[in-house]
Amino acid sequence: MRRLVALVPLAWLGLFFLVPFAVLLKISLSEPAIAQPPFLPLTDWAEGVLTITLNLGNYVFLGQDPLYLLSYLSSVRIAAVSTLITLLIGYPMAYAIARARPARRTLLLMLVILPFWTSFLLRVYAWIGILKGNGIVNNFLLWIGAIDAPLVLIQTDFAVYLGIVYTYLPFMILPLYATLSRLDASLLEAAADLGARPLTTFATVTLPMSWPGIVAGSMLVFIPAVGEYVIPALLGGPDTLMIGSVLWNEFFLNRDWPVASAVAIVMVLVLALPIALLRRAQGRDGDAAP
Amino acid sequence: MKRATPLAIVTAAGFAFLYAPILSLVIYSFNDSRLVTVWGGFSTRWYGALLNDRQILDAAWISLQVGVAAATLATVIGTLAAYALTRHGRFRGRTLLGGIVTAPLVMPEVIVGLSLLLLFVALEDLAGWPAGRGFTTLVIAHATFGAAFAAVVIQARIGSLDRAIEEAAQDLGARPLRVFVDVTLPGLAPALVSAWLLAFTLSLDDVVIASFVSGPGASTLPMVIFSKVRLGVSPEVNALATLVILVVSLAIGLAAWATARRG
Amino acid sequence: MPEDAPFVRLEGLTKRFGGFTAVEAVDLEIRRGELFCLLGGSGCGKSTLLRMLAGFETPSAGRILIEGRDIGAVPPHARDTNMMFQSYALFPHMSVERNVGYGLRRAGLPRRETAARVAEMLDLVQMSHLARRRPDSLSGGQRQRVALARALARRPKLLLLDEPLGALDRKLREETQLELVKIQQGLGITFVVVTHDQEEAMILGDRLGIMREGRIVQVGTPHEIYEYPRSRFVADFIGTVNLLDGTIAEDAATHARIACPEAGIDIVVDHAVTGARGAAVAVALRPEKIAISRDPLPHDNRVAGRVADIVYNGNLSVFHVTLDTGRRLRVARANAVRAEDAPLAPGDRVHLGWSGSASVVVAP
Numbered sequence: 001m002r003r004l005v006a007l008v009p010l011a012w013l014g015l016f017f018l019v020p021f022a023v024l025l026k027i028s029l030s031e032p033a034i035a036q037p038p039f040l041p042l043t044d045w046a047e048g049v050l051t052i053t054l055n056l057g058n059y060v061f062l063g064q065d066p067l068y069l070l071s072y073l074s075s076v077r078i079a080a081v082s083t084l085i086t087l088l089i090g091y092p093m094a095y096a097i098a099r100a101r102p103a104r105r106t107l108l109l110m111l112v113i114l115p116f117w118t119s120f121l122l123r124v125y126a127w128i129g130i131l132k133g134n135g136i137v138n139n140f141l142l143w144i145g146a147i148d149a150p151l152v153l154i155q156t157d158f159a160v161y162l163g164i165v166y167t168y169l170p171f172m173i174l175p176l177y178a179t180l181s182r183l184d185a186s187l188l189e190a191a192a193d194l195g196a197r198p199l200t201t202f203a204t205v206t207l208p209m210s211w212p213g214i215v216a217g218s219m220l221v222f223i224p225a226v227g228e229y230v231i232p233a234l235l236g237g238p239d240t241l242m243i244g245s246v247l248w249n250e251f252f253l254n255r256d257w258p259v260a261s262a263v264a265i266v267m268v269l270v271l272a273l274p275i276a277l278l279r280r281a282q283g284r285d286g287d288a289a290p
Numbered sequence: 291m292k293r294a295t296p297l298a299i300v301t302a303a304g305f306a307f308l309y310a311p312i313l314s315l316v317i318y319s320f321n322d323s324r325l326v327t328v329w330g331g332f333s334t335r336w337y338g339a340l341l342n343d344r345q346i347l348d349a350a351w352i353s354l355q356v357g358v359a360a361a362t363l364a365t366v367i368g369t370l371a372a373y374a375l376t377r378h379g380r381f382r383g384r385t386l387l388g389g390i391v392t393a394p395l396v397m398p399e400v401i402v403g404l405s406l407l408l409l410f411v412a413l414e415d416l417a418g419w420p421a422g423r424g425f426t427t428l429v430i431a432h433a434t435f436g437a438a439f440a441a442v443v444i445q446a447r448i449g450s451l452d453r454a455i456e457e458a459a460q461d462l463g464a465r466p467l468r469v470f471v472d473v474t475l476p477g478l479a480p481a482l483v484s485a486w487l488l489a490f491t492l493s494l495d496d497v498v499i500a501s502f503v504s505g506p507g508a509s510t511l512p513m514v515i516f517s518k519v520r521l522g523v524s525p526e527v528n529a530l531a532t533l534v535i536l537v538v539s540l541a542i543g544l545a546a547w548a549t550a551r552r553g
Numbered sequence: 554m555p556e557d558a559p560f561v562r563l564e565g566l567t568k569r570f571g572g573f574t575a576v577e578a579v580d581l582e583i584r585r586g587e588l589f590c591l592l593g594g595s596g597c598g599k600s601t602l603l604r605m606l607a608g609f610e611t612p613s614a615g616r617i618l619i620e621g622r623d624i625g626a627v628p629p630h631a632r633d634t635n636m637m638f639q640s641y642a643l644f645p646h647m648s649v650e651r652n653v654g655y656g657l658r659r660a661g662l663p664r665r666e667t668a669a670r671v672a673e674m675l676d677l678v679q680m681s682h683l684a685r686r687r688p689d690s691l692s693g694g695q696r697q698r699v700a701l702a703r704a705l706a707r708r709p710k711l712l713l714l715d716e717p718l719g720a721l722d723r724k725l726r727e728e729t730q731l732e733l734v735k736i737q738q739g740l741g742i743t744f745v746v747v748t749h750d751q752e753e754a755m756i757l758g759d760r761l762g763i764m765r766e767g768r769i770v771q772v773g774t775p776h777e778i779y780e781y782p783r784s785r786f787v788a789d790f791i792g793t794v795n796l797l798d799g800t801i802a803e804d805a806a807t808h809a810r811i812a813c814p815e816a817g818i819d820i821v822v823d824h825a826v827t828g829a830r831g832a833a834v835a836v837a838l839r840p841e842k843i844a845i846s847r848d849p850l851p852h853d854n855r856v857a858g859r860v861a862d863i864v865y866n867g868n869l870s871v872f873h874v875t876l877d878t879g880r881r882l883r884v885a886r887a888n889a890v891r892a893e894d895a896p897l898a899p900g901d902r903v904h905l906g907w908s909g910s911a912s913v914v915v916a917p
Contacts, residue, residue, distance in 0.1 A: 002378070002466075005370050005373055005374050005378070006370070006371075006374035006378060006383060006384075006387060008367065008370050009367045009368075009370045009371035009374065009387060009437065009441075010371075010383055010386065010387050010390075012437065013367075013371075013387070013390045013394075013434065013437065013438075014386075014390065015409075016406065016409070016430055016431075016434040017390055017393060017394055017402075018390055019409055020402075020405035020408060020409040021405055023405065023409050023412050024401075024404065024405040024408055027408055037411050037415075089300075089304050089307070090304075092297055092300040092301060092304070093300070093301050096297050096298065096300075096301040097301075108301075110542070110546070111305060111309075112308070114538070114539075114542060115308055115309075115312065117538045117542065118312065118531075118534055118535050118538050119494070119495050119512070119531070120495050121495065121497055121512050121515055121516060121519075122315065122515070122527070122530075122531040122534060123311060123312065125315075125515070125519045125523075125527060125531070126311035126312060126314055126531070127311055128519065128522070129315070129318060129523050129528075130310075130311060132523070134325065134328060136314060139328070166308075166311070169304070169307075169308060170308075219396070220396070223396050223397075223398065224396075224398055224399070226398060227398020227399065227400050227401060228398070229399070229400050230497060230498060230516070233520065234519060234520065244398060244400045247401075247404065248400060251404060251502075252501075257408070260404060261408065264400070264401045264404050264405065267398065267400075267401060268401060271396075271398070275396050278396060279392075452640055452642060454638040454639070454640050454642035455642045455643075455644060455645075457607075457609055457629070457636070457638070457642065458638055458642035458644070458703075459644070459655065460609075460628075460629045460630050461607055461609075461629050461630070461634075461635055461636045461656075462635065462655050462656030462659055462703070462707065463630045463631075463656050463659030463660055463707070464630055464655075464659050465630055472644075472655075473644055476644075476646045477646075
């Protein structure tokens with residue numbers, strides 16, 4: 001009975017989360033083929049001899065075609081810049097919520113969480129209507145006479161940044177709020193009492209103490225942003241290079257499962273460090289995840 | 291009137307940023323014009339069109355079924371994982387369980403989707419199950435990442451429950467299962483409801499993983515919406531979004547009211 | 554089973570958590586019907602010991618015998634013990650009466666009997682009028698009563714109480730202490746109470762066990778513990794005490810002399826000591842057992858010094874006196890009148906004296 005309690009989730013998550021990674025790794029080492037499924041088996045039983053063919057060709061291919069390297073770099077850049085912007089917007093908001101009176105604090109927190117419960121897809125979609133050629137922003141600017149011709153806002157990297165910041169802002173605010181709300185107000189008073197000006201107090205007490213929240217929030221934005229597919233697909237243009245889209249296209253358009261798998265494995269390696277950082281921050285900070 | 295501080299202004303602007311797009315969806319859902327953002331007068335015609343769109347209705351029905359099944363499974367698995375992690379002390383596999391229970395939270399969806407699909411293909415090849423992709427594979431995929439979120443929510447709640455209450459029940463003669471039913475479950479109830487709703491919402495919202503693991507004839511609502519909006523804005527989608535927002539607001543309002551009444 | 558045989562017997566009871574030993578080789582006997590207090594600072598292992606009695610912790614070594622039966626393998630829900638938790642651990646989603654009746658329902662008692670027993674218990678703790686309330690609408694004192702009633706309802710052979718009054722404020726605490734003793738005596742159930750409050754232990758306990766670093770260092774009645782501490786630690790832990798280091802100068806059958814350079818005299822005590830001549834010992838001397846006066850005193854032990862400080866406590870005054878040797882002693886005197894004609898003031902020269910029966914020799 002006791003054993004079963006731990007065994008059921010272990011078995012489930014093992015089978016449907018861990019084993020898939022093994023399969024992913026295996027297929028990334030297979031040779032693509034026009035078949036169903038579209039790759040050749042790694043192992044071969046021929047006359048009682050087991051042959052294992054490890055094929056690093058897919059990884060070599062990733063290194064040779066600059067598209068992949070550029071996509072990884074571009075994804076990391078877009079995710080990093082978006083994360084920074086999200087932090088700059090999210091920190092003051094989390095700070096204001098943490099310092100608000102209790103009744104208002106609950107309301108504000110709910111307002112942060114509420115968008116999370118409405119559809120992510122629909123919220124990204126809303127930006128199409130706002131940004132497109134005859135969308136709300138352009139119509140408004142034309143109406144007040146600020147511009148003569150519509151600006152190209154959609155299908156740009158700008159729109160992708162906007163979409164990521166918009167979508168992941170709650171993921172930044174919540175862990176920041178968690179650390180900031182636990183910050184004892186008397187610590188700030190003690191700093192002030194010992195002669196620190198408000199800005200000095202912020203720099204020497206508040207900021208260092210909210211560091212775990214900053215790391216957790218940043219990683220919660222950065223990690224999914226690197227692999228983001230829907231936002232660049234809806235808001236980005238043909239020049240927007242993101243590795244999530246590359247993986248998607250390899251799989252759905254080129255039907256090259258082994259290359260798609262190799263792309264995924266490299267992405268996991270790229271994200272290993274941020275994931276480790278996140279775990280450390282959450283370990284230090286208790287439960288900072290939303 | 292208090293003087294607005296820079297902090298208050300930034301915060302207000304931040305909330306405006308969060309809500310303006312949602313508001314625009316609602317407003318333009320009542321627009322008569324097909325061009326969505328060019329105002330052509332008030333109309334509810336897109337709601338009518340939505341209710342006659344078989345493709346959307348079928349997809350919504352599939353999504354609801356998948357969501358209910360996946361959320362229920364996710365809550366059960368998440369509860370077991372959270373309970374084992376917080377109440378079983380040290381056991382073999384604890385580190386592993388603690389690691390993999392939160393891992394799906396931070397894995398990009400494209401990776402989760404692709405790897406699960408590859409697993410399903412490999413399993414079908416080896417064991418003949420699951421036969422093809424569709425409802426079953428969708429439920430498994432959504433239950434897996436839903437369980438991760440459920441476990442986090444429930445773990446936080448178990449952590450805040452007074453352990454002595456369970457010991458008291460045990461001390462008064464209740465066997466372990468009885469303790470769980472009499473004391474732990476009632477204590478967990480709010481977290482179980484949140485966890486279920488969270489897993490349900492995530493399932494109802496997912497487009498990337500579903501695209502990988504779903505098969506012909508099992509298109510979920512987000513998949514249909516995604517294919518529609520890739521071709522440009524669609525007033526029907528605005529109407530659908532407004533309905534979603536309405537339902538969510540009602541549910542949250544109801545939850546807040548229930549909490550306030552109990553508290 | 555003979556009347557005077559121990560009711561509870563612990564043999565070499567040990568509990569280790571990883572590399573940390575919380576309870577170490579405890580041997581203890583608790584008598585039927587007594588109120589036994591386990592007293593010690595935080596982290597001394599007293600709660601772990603109690604939790605082993607309840608069955609929440611499995612001993613790493615040793616045995617627990619109740620009426621001669623080893624209960625080590627009996628799970629908590631099957632033990633004839635009940636516990637009153639420090640946090641009270643009332644079920645928040647059940648009314649007061651459902652809380653109290655919980656253990657009876659688990660025991661499968663008929664409904665009518667359960668109702669009668671619940672009523673009886675609530676009456677005992679004077680909570681009948683709040684039977685239908687939820688715990689969160691009760692005050693701290695009321696919750697404490699419900700927790701007690703719930704733990705007593707199953708008529709356990711042994712009731713374990715973990716800091717039962719720890720969450721109450723001082724005034725309520727004093728009232729409740731006496732009430733708890735009354736209930737215990739009325740029911741005749743054996744109580745084991747864990748507390749960190751020495752005053753509370755003295756008031757409640759028939760006997761006390763003093764714990765330190767996982768071990769029981771002394772067991773005895775409150776009087777024995779206070780007046781005859783066996784170690785420096787116990788003397789210092791219970792009440793306030795002056796501890797004077799010295800060596801054995803003379804050891805006779807009826808008295809002993811301890812050479813004490815700190816005090817500048819050989820201290821005479823009216824009991825024999827164990828130890829060779831010249832062995833290091835300490836003399837424990839309670840502040841209230843020292844007489845203080847401007848004039849020389851007739852006691853067996855006499856020293857002189859100057860008042861350094863006076864702390865007024867209301868019922869008594871504590872004088873900090875610096876002896877001619879430089880050592881400071883604390884002397885307490887009851888404030889018998891509202892105001893003295895010529896009260897002592899800091900700087901005054903004073904004589905101190907105490908009899909041979911006032912001090913006790915403890916291990917250094």
